[in-house]
Amino acid sequence: MTNPPDTARVVSAARDIAAPAETIFELIADPAQQPRWDGNDNLAEAPSGQRVHATGDVFTMTTTSGNTRDNHVVEFTENRRIAWRPAEPGRTPPGHLWRWELDPLDATHTRVTHTYDWTALTDERRIPRAQATTADRLHASIDRLATLAEGH
Incomplete structure (x- = not known):
């Protein structure tokens, strides 16, 4: 399939959140927390005890449509960066990536950047689902994440 030239295959959103990077990162790196802030309304649940600690970790998630996904962590720096490639269980990831980057501005404020990259x-x-993942949806996730992190 050829995509129109105006179709962005890398979409990002960013926002400053009034919370320390460590607080925000815990909400992202613990898959059981992800359905609480998912702005795509795509995540139903994840078993507890899957907190990500390193590149190479795999965590399992159930989508709102009832599908299970294995998420392969491909980038990881504690409290700063995490990215994963989802796949059907036992299959090779089809080429899309979710990334979160946290840049502390001071002890209580963090710039959070969320990126969806489907270039591969x-x-x-x-x-079609990839094309429907817009910056607005990424912003919705960041906004929900902010509400949770700032409420701590």
């Missing part, structure tokens, strides 16, 4: 996505069935 080759599964034709997933292209």
